[in-house]
Amino acid sequence: MNNTNPEPSEFTFSFLCSLFRQISRIKPRSLNAPRIKRDEEPPAVKLFTQWVTHLRNRFGPLSPGTTGICFRLIFPEEDHKRKYDMKESRLSEMLASCYGFSKAKFAQWDHSDASGCLGQELRSILEQTNTNDDDFISPKTIYQVDDLLNELSACCAYTDASIIKLYPKNGRRKRKDIMRDLFCEMRPDDAAWLAQIILKDLRPLLYPLEEMHFTVSLKFFNTKAVAMLSKGQAMRIWDPSKTMQNACRVFSDLDRAADIFDTPPDQRPKLVPVIGTMVESTKAQKCINVLSLLKASRKIWAEIKYDGERAQIHVELRDGRPPHITIFSKSKRDSTLDRHFVHDIIREALGFTDGSSSGRIKENVILDAEMVAFNGDKIDEFWRIRQLIETTAYGIRGKIRRRTVDANFESQPSMLSDDGCDTRQLGLVFFDVLSMGSSSKLFTPYHERRQTLESIIHPIPGKALLAERFPIVMSDISEAQESLRTIFAEQVADHQEGLVIKADESRYNDYKLPWVKLKKDYIPGHGDSIDMVLVGASWEKNRARELRVGPDTYTTFYIGSFKDKFAPKPELEVFYTASYGLTRDKLEELNFMIHSAETVSYPFSKRNEPKNYTFSLLKGLNPPSVLLQEPLLVELFGAGFTKFPGSKHYELRFPRIQKWFRPSERNWRNALDLRSLHDLARQVVGRDRSNKDADDAINDIWGDPRSPGVKCPLKRQEAASRWAEQFRWLDEGKKGSLTEPDPPTPSKRPRATSIVNASTTVTIRAPPRPKLQMEIERREQGLVSSSSAANSQGAVLDVINRALTPTSPTRRLGLTSIQTPISALRPPPSNHHQLLDNSKSSNQTPFSHERYPGPPTPSSSPVAAQPLKLTYHRQEKANPCTENLTMKGGATSYFAHFHVWFMKSKNKPSQSCETCRPLRKMVLTDRKVHSLNSLVLACGWEQAPPGAYVNKGAIIALCGDDDMIEKVQALAQNIQSLPSKNASERKPIFIFNCKSFDSGGTTPIPIFKLH
Template sequence: TTAIIFRLLFPDHDADRKYGMQEARLAQYLAEIIGVSTSPGGRGNALVNWNGENAIGCLGNEVQDVLEKSTSTTENTLSIYQVDALLTELAATCAFSSPAYRYPSSSTTVTTMRHRPRRAILRELFSALSPVEASVATQIILKDLRPLLYPLPDGQTHYTALLLQHNSNALTTLTLSNAMYAWDNRGRFSAAFRVRARLADAALLYEQMCFTDGRYVPLKPRVGVAVQIPKCVKGQGCIQSLRLLSESKKVWAETKYDGERAQIHVEIISGEPQITIYSKSGRESTMDRIAIHPYVARRFRIVEKSLMQFILRTICDAFQLKSDASRVKKNVIVEAEMVAYSDTLGQFWRIRSLIGSTAVGPRHTKPSKGVPLEPEDGGSQCSLDSNASDDSARHLALVFFDVLMLDDASLLDSSYSVRRQTLESIVRVIPGHSMLAQRQAIPTIQRSPNKDVTPDKQLRDAFARNIADHQEGLVLKADEAKYNERQLPWIKLKRDYIPGYGDTVDLVIVGAAWEKERARELRVAPTAYTTFYLGVLSNREVMKADPRIFPHFEVYFTVSYGLSREALEELNFVIKSSDSIVYTNDNSLRSLSYQFNLFAGIPRPTTLLREPLLVEIFGAGFTKAPHNRFYELRFPRLTKVYRASERTWADGMTLTELQEIAHNIVGRDPSDKDV
């Protein structure tokens, strides 16, 4: 019961069950099940226009409204156990669900259920629910109960009222940890989730603790179940970061690599290792990381027995263990950053496209052929291309930074110093393939008689070297800290966390839209613009040569954060009161005073500005989206909107200028190519 209630109440934490549907697809299924038309004027039209100007931006609400207006009402005939079972069956139809749900045990009943069409499962579920329950079930499938738990004020949908009269920060949201404490104020449920970060397993362990008649139940990780990953505290400067760890005698400044986190579980069964990999979100993603399996085995001195066999019911590789050379006799759980590495250049690279190209299964992506774009000012085409020049030498590599369990012995309560020492004893470093995270010791107590050699000075020097080496930042860890210890948390120190130290550029806004995720955070209806489309001028030199040429903008990333609610309301007013036009794919866009190329990898805007607005954008370095050849700011934030009387769009940065800045920041020569 505990597991079911928490999986239904926190569907976003249910990492194992994916349903493969967003509002557009689910609305079509539900319209068919309810028996309403989605055509204009039809009773179900609101389902497909859940994010329209007259809606509040929640499909669950629209489902409830349509059902309540129905001539017949439905009484619930399903228990929460049956609802949970149907959701599990629905998740089995999605390729992104955990293999445990997609390929369950081959009993006749389960196998039959697994092969039922998605439409049949949804019909059985929704046909037995009341309007309110159907609303909740809709949002559970969409993995977001926020619009139901924290609804908009009754009758208020205007952007000004929602942005200025209501503060989303004043609302106390129900967190998973708070709910666990309310369920069990002795902290046993939270403690169970700390070692087994899957709701079903944590609930089972918690219930064992409740019904053991006082007998001790060991709290330790289990191979094959993700361990809860610590949340880093943002460091806002060197002095402030060290102050947060003032109770520690020594702090380690560990390099933060630009990659994807991987929690790797290895279990030796009959002499052969079974490997499972979890992402930062806790999702089982072994097949996404299939390319690093050989390095996991080699690093622990496990040699490959045969070529990897990919079978639907298994996500591991078959290897033979050299027991005399390996310290891993039974199992191990380690944490690493998965990075892209070039043997030819001896450098780390951006990882996004390499993950997709080496994945097996639904996350696998093929390189986009695309249409070549001519760079301005005679720049080299290859300088803007996102495919690396050393295809045969690029591969995924692992940088290990922690060990959580070794041969059934939990290391979660061991100090960082002990865990690192253990990690170094089991890792076989293979340059370019398996490495240990670089780190530097920072004493928190002034030991040197030289007053210039202070702890914060040492940290500043280490941080400066990290930036000069084009790394992402540092993670500060107390030498005495246990894993995921609240009193001595990990501190993430990055340039953009420190006011005035990020990367700032002037670009233009050419379009705007209501974006669901940001809108849920702000608690605003679709009448408000939350996301803005940034353009970069690509033909300034051509315009100088021929003033009759229209400006051309590359529009390939967006910004949703940075402005206060007051500033966001003002920007909404400026756009809505201007002569903007609705975005369409027809010839009506020819009336614009500029031309643009909209990158296929981003959603379409709702509206386009006839006159672009110049804005200041702040970010954390540069990156490239998959299949895009241009650098964009990482984690962009909107810091200033210029009035047309102050500065115009013509003062914005050009595409060549932006790419040159990006190359300098990421440490790439313009002739290099990136992943």
């Protein structure tokens, strides 16, 4: 018997795959299974421990480089240097060529009846043709496989330069030849693992699904069904001395950490940042309970979070030459050539001007910054960065800008018409320093690092800035809370992305005092919210593997908007997708809905196209699997707006589905059209409306004042005041608090409610009111405004909501942004009539309630500050409102020139009222409208397309009682508060209740006249 240790060459790839096979046999735990004890190690960790022990017992001391190879193969997603430029479609073609199969065998790997894993499909095919014995072991070692993977990755231009240099282009082999060598003599299951390593995702093979049906996967399992082996756990077991873990806290390079571990202990280098090797970047936590997380700090800083791309900048001084610049991106890739344009900006900010070799620094430095797009001296939108990189980068991301003449593209106001190319360029916002010379700053307090940064960086307007920040002293927690609310409100009103909160004494990557990221969409119900059309669905592998569901489950939904909603077949533009937001139960309901609905497979033939609409799909967007014959209305929320490369239209950033509606609840035709979406997005991102310049020019001609822009100081101040007040109310109510711990999660999600201000909308949490919600939902089926009036539609819908629920916060419907002028910019009308016999309404807002108090309406609110042109009439007295109103021929003829909306009472059904029942039948069907929205639009109180001629509008409140009277009063107030450019075009709206017809005369007596 040979007692000598095997040579390292005997460490085969099959031996590594034996670990994968053992882990893949772990059974997923259902929701009903007993929980694993906290002190009990997960099964995958136990198996890895046993495998490492067996590895070292069998092979003895491992040769240098083995650690790095093992970790690159076990965690291929952490292998940032090697890129293969192959996804499933391209890899399947290469595998078909390699094995001599038809590529059609792999074509359905992601179909609903398949596994959704290309490696699994490859294994199934190879097992049918495999002629080797079951105990056959492939002779390839992990070292040979690693070398071949290096050679394969050298064919991709995105691979790290250190690997590409090993394989000169003139002597480089073709991909298909390398692939044949890689997969030659591989067992079927080993080939499957290797395919998934190339795809950089072992999850579908390592942690296979127990069930494939969408209902079982979503309702009986969750993402914790298996405890996956993490990189940190593997390093702890591989290296009990924690050398690798400590190295990974400094370096973001797994290979370097492995090399340090393989180095003899007495020869290991100090763990300090090194020029040319990326430092592990600190990541801010997502949290809204900022002060509770940083309560141990004496002082914190609220730093503006700039909307850009992270850049870690390494500056290496060279004798007699300008400094050498190396830049790493957030994805840990060397992006030096991509960001070539900012090299001179970095040198200039450090004092190296005109090619000088001397500046403010005398030793190498590593800086942390955000690369942004500047337009003049102002920071532009995030999506502009991509355009600027493509036009300025060297290397693979650089390309010649094509100046195409596309009339439709040029006509989009959001695009080239206001492009400002001459003043737009890339720039930097510096916010930290990580190293100076041989001295590491990673363990230096934040306030000292900031002082160092300010001493070496010279701000350059429009090119380089220091991140703006604001101090908050923590000695008095109530003052700290108020300071944070005020600062955050000001930045939200200024259209900034958010804040990053840093403790004054915190270290870089400090787990005790971490950086905390605060954005408005982290607060429940406060993201930017819109109603869009859900047109189609598909299974998307990355989201599916996060959820642990098979191809039978729709995970990604295709979102569109109307080009022309009034065409016989509305034309939809589908230009982005949403995959997040829904709970597993809600996602299962949506999947059941789509599986049960009438759908069309995509791509479709002319004989099998959608019946109710036409659509176009954005080029570059992965196609859907199915299209709905009857689309759905969905409510989305996100963090501002951006644009997909090549798209003309704004889309939500980080879109999440908040709710979807069945056709019986809300019709998909009530969604936004593209023009309304465009106007809303511009307002949210801080850009003036498209035609403001033209309007201002006309106003200049006629000597009229210009309308205030989005960046108007008064508007900004107004918005900041409202946001601060809203955050204060949240803190006091402990609902989504900024400074207090999260409240217990309710069993049912409360509905979201919107409070409107002059430049944006804040959404708050409202208590559920089931009966009222059902009544509101029944009223939502109303007239749809045209694209030119969609913003007005939002205002009208808001009025409807507030009027229907005058004693509680309202549910958000339709648009979330209303262009309401600021009271400070608009003088009040001279006439002001008070409500009679309603003393309570004068000091109550529609949001007030004893049990569920909402935020008080500020004195600057348009509703509070704008006097109402409103007259209340007692029913028993004759009044001027009845002039020209005569009931000739009964109610039918009386209301012949009215548009009539019947307002139902919550307390009394209309069938029980003898007056209401015949009245509804006597009004002609073509005179009735189905919603208050329709009535207000038809009467000219909001901009709308020309419609049928109408003299007046009528609201008939059925079954008048005390509760109904209060609702009618609130309704009248809110309708009257609607702004109008030309009040003379408004047609009067009369409000009646059923008692208005009890006088016995020929003329009903209205209780309100709105004019």
